[in-house]
Amino acid sequence: MTIYTVFVEPKTSGNIGFLARCMKNFGLKKLILIKPCKLKDDAYYQAMHAKELVENAQIYETLDEFIEDKQITQTIATTGTPGGSYNIPRIPITASQMGEKINPEKQNIALLFGREGDGLSNEELEKCDTLVTIPTSEEYPIMNITHAASIIFYEIYKNTQKTYPIDDMDIADYEDKQVLNQAIDEITQKLDYPDYKQKQVNILAKRIIGRAFITGRELRTMRGLLNRINKRIENKQEE
Amino acid sequence: MTIYTVFVEPKTSGNIGFLARCMKNFGLKKLILIKPCKLKDDAYYQAMHAKELVENAQIYETLDEFIEDKQITQTIATTGTPGGSYNIPRIPITASQMGEKINPEKQNIALLFGREGDGLSNEELEKCDTLVTIPTSEEYPIMNITHAASIIFYEIYKNTQKTYPIDDMDIADYEDKQVLNQAIDEITQKLDYPDYKQKQVNILAKRIIGRAFITGRELRTMRGLLNRINKRIENKQEE
Numbered sequence: 072m073t074i075y076t077v078f079v080e081p082k083t084s085g086n087i088g089f090l091a092r093c094m095k096n097f098g099l100k101k102l103i104l105i106k107p108c109k110l111k112d113d114a115y116y117q118a119m120h121a122k123e124l125v126e127n128a129q130i131y132e133t134l135d136e137f138i139e140d141k142q143i144t145q146t147i148a149t150t151g152t153p154g155g156s157y158n159i160p161r162i163p164i165t166a167s168q169m170g171e172k173i174n175p176e177k178q179n180i181a182l183l184f185g186r187e188g189d190g191l192s193n194e195e196l197e198k199c200d201t202l203v204t205i206p207t208s209e210e211y212p213i214m215n216i217t218h219a220a221s222i223i224f225y226e227i228y229k230n231t232q233k234t235y236p237i238d239d240m241d242i243a244d245y246e247d248k249q250v251l252n253q254a255i256d257e258i259t260q261k262l263d264y265p266d267y268k269q270k271q272v273n274i275l276a277k278r279i280i281g282r283a284f285i286t287g288r289e290l291r292t293m294r295g296l297l298n299r300i301n302k303r304i305e306n307k308q309e310e
Numbered sequence: 311m312t313i314y315t316v317f318v319e320p321k322t323s324g325n326i327g328f329l330a331r332c333m334k335n336f337g338l339k340k341l342i343l344i345k346p347c348k349l350k351d352d353a354y355y356q357a358m359h360a361k362e363l364v365e366n367a368q369i370y371e372t373l374d375e376f377i378e379d380k381q382i383t384q385t386i387a388t389t390g391t392p393g394g395s396y397n398i399p400r401i402p403i404t405a406s407q408m409g410e411k412i413n414p415e416k417q418n419i420a421l422l423f424g425r426e427g428d429g430l431s432n433e434e435l436e437k438c439d440t441l442v443t444i445p446t447s448e449e450y451p452i453m454n455i456t457h458a459a460s461i462i463f464y465e466i467y468k469n470t471q472k473t474y475p476i477d478d479m480d481i482a483d484y485e486d487k488q489v490l491n492q493a494i495d496e497i498t499q500k501l502d503y504p505d506y507k508q509k510q511v512n513i514l515a516k517r518i519i520g521r522a523f524i525t526g527r528e529l530r531t532m533r534g535l536l537n538r539i540n541k542r543i544e545n546k547q548e549e
Contacts, residue, residue, distance in 0.1 A: 093457055098447035120450050167468065206468060208337035211359050214460070218332055221457040222464050225444065229406065232445060262538040275531050283521040292514055299501040303543045 074175050074227070075141060076220070077103040079134065079195065080186045084110055087125060088117025089217035090184070095121035097224035098232075102128040103137055103181070134183075134195060141179055148183040148191055148199040149223055151213045163204035170226030182223060187216050247290050252277050254297040261304050313414045313466070314380060315459070316342040318373060318434065319425045323349055326364060327356025328456035329423070334360035336463035341367040342376055342420075373422075373434060380418055381484040384520065387422040387430055387438040388462055390452050402443035403521060409465030411521075418484070421462060426455050436513050439487075439520025482529040490529055491516050493536040500543050 076094050081087050081104060091102055091114075102124045115122050131137040138146065150163060164172075173180065183199065185191035196202060205222050207214060214222075255276045259269045285293070315333050320326050320343060330341055330353075341363045354361050370376040377385065389402060412419065422438065424430035435441065444461050446453060453461075482490075494515045498508045524532070 089454065089457075092450075092454060095450040096446045096453050096457075098449065119454075120452075166464075205464065207335045208467070210337065211331075211334040213359075214335050215328065215331060215358075218328075218335075218457055218460040221453070222461055225405075225461050225464075228447070229445060258539065259535070262535070262542065264538075272531060272535055275528055276535075279522040279524060279528060279532070280518065283518040285518060289514055289518065292511060293518070296498070296501070296511055296515075299503075300497065300539055300543070303501070304539070 072176055072178055072180075073101055073141075074099055074180045074182060075101045075103050075137075075143070076224075077105060077134070077137065077181050077183045078107065079105045079183060079191060081107045082187050084108055085113035085117045086187060086217055087128070088114040088119075088121075090220055091118040091121040091124040091128075093217055093221040093224055094124055096221070097228040099224060100124060100127075103141075104128050104130045105134055105137065106130075106132060134198065138181065138198075141181070143181045144178040145173075145180045145201065146183065146199045147173075147180060147201045147203055148185070148196055149203045149205070149219055150185075150196065151190060151204070151207075151219065163202035166203055166205050166223055166226045169201060169203045169223070170230040173227055173230065175227075175231060182220075182227075184216055184220055247287060248277075248280065248285075251280065251290055251294055251297070254294055254301065258297060258301050258304065261301075312340055312380075313338055313419045313421060314340045314342050314376075314382070315463075316344060316373070316376065316420050316422045317346065318344045318422060318430060320346045321426050323347055324352040324356045325426060325456055326367070327353040327358075327360075329459055330357040330360040330363040330367075332456055332460040332463055333363055335460070336467040338463060339363060339366075342380075343367050343369045344373055344376065345369075345371060373437065377420065377437070380420070382420045383417045383482065383484050383487065384412075384419045384440065385422065385438040386412075386419060386440045386442055387424075387435055388442050388444070388458055389424075389435065390429060390443070390446075390458065402441040405442055405444050405462055405465045408440065408442045408462070409469040412466055412469065414466070414470055421459075421466075423455055423459055439516065441517070482524050482526045486526060486529050486533075487519070490519065490533055490536070493533055493540060497536060497540050497543065500540075 076090065076099055078087060078090055087104065087107065087110060094100070094102060107130060110125065114125050118125050131140070147169065183191060183195070185195070203223060205214065205219055252273065256273050259272050264272060315329065315338055317326060317329055326343065326346065326349060333339070333341060346369060349364065353364050357364050386408065422430060422434070424434070442462065444453065444458055491512065495512050498511050503511060
């Protein structure tokens with residue numbers, strides 16, 4: 072089961088390259104072009120290290136041929152101009168709602184991106200199972216097509232990937248944090264705070280650390296700092 | 311209070327235009343250029359209906375001049391190459407974590423985007439309060455700069471459409487943070503760290519505070535704590 076990225080009647084060769092790069096950034100490999108413009112050098116140049124996606128792009132004359140050929144089970148179109156509830160063919164969900172719902176393991180999914188400028192026709196939109204819109208400023212809602220695509224890819228990747236860069240790092244665990252809070256408590260105890268105030272300071276420090284997504288490495292460095300401070304204050308008192 | 315989009319040493323005039331368009335798509339208006347390349351026609355052409363953002367872009371010679379001039383309280387940099395937990399200056403949070411925490415109503419926020427290709431230098435990254443990374447495929451993690459920017463803008467836009475408990479809080483301002491970082495530096499100077507290590511500890515403390523989106527009240531309490539600690543260590547040395 073696969074996710075296909077489908078560029079319908081691209082007019083600008085360079086945009087095909089940009090799209091390919093965005094695809095590879097988010098682990099998408101299958102590029103489909105429906106009745107595309109002539110692929111010039113800039114299609115390969117803008118693709119940077121995703122040239123092979125452009126080289127391996129499959130070309131179809133019509134959207135229907137592609138949908139039938141690849142046995143697409145879920146057709147998702149993005150529209151920059153979502154209709155109100157009065158315009159049934161254009162009622163969309165948001166990109167993040169789509170990202171949460173999508174399930175590439177079980178489906179052949181086609182992500183449709185329309186012609187630059189004109190977008191997808193109502194007829195094409197009516198063929199789609201899901202319409203997706205990206206919340207944008209009313210003052211200028213029309214995004215460049217590859218920038219819109221990168222956000223769609225990002226929302227899918229975010230939701231289908233279990234690991235983020237930060238998840239790969241050793242996030243401080245409960246015991247680590249207890250030790251850190253204890254070290255803070257030991258220091259504040261020595262600083263002649265009134266009890267209620269010392270308790271406040273400890274809670275506050277604990278909160279800040281909690282909010283900061285502190286990693287294990289950072290925590291160990293912080294603990295080292297607190298130990299040095301604690302020792303210095305101790306020394307002072309011993310004298 | 312404002313969000314500034316800061317393009318550090320752009321090399322390609324067209325990218326400035328693409329960035330301006332992405333900004334306006336997500337309601338951002340203030341474009342800052344640090345030591346930019348010459349602005350050619352394509353900067354205005356690629357901006358499409360965001361030309362005025364390029365025309366009104368403010369240019370600075372250095373990042374420091376801008377940060378001081380605009381009294382920036384939260385400097386957020388995106389990095390395509392997040393360090394592991396071993397690399398303290400490069401520990402990031404994800405774009406969505408940033409979007410959930412950011413509070414433009416109460417802060418002067420700078421979103422930094424580095425030179426095409428090279429990105430931001432370690433020195434520049436060390437100046438930042440928060441590092442943000444976009445989860446991407448390991449096979450090709452390096453995004454085009456304006457596509458990365460559009461995802462950052464999108465996450466901020468998505469989240470600032472709602473209101474947050476933190477909105478009611480007084481966010482620490484520019485001077486407050488300078489004073490706090492100074493207080494931390496004064497303490498670490500006294501703790502017999504090797505220079506490189508002391509610098510690391512300062513950056514780390516600054517980052518944790520940055521990531522925690524600390525409030526003015528919290529900051530004043532922290533400063534009180536640090537002053538007590540600093541005084542104690544001083545006393546010890548005087549004896």
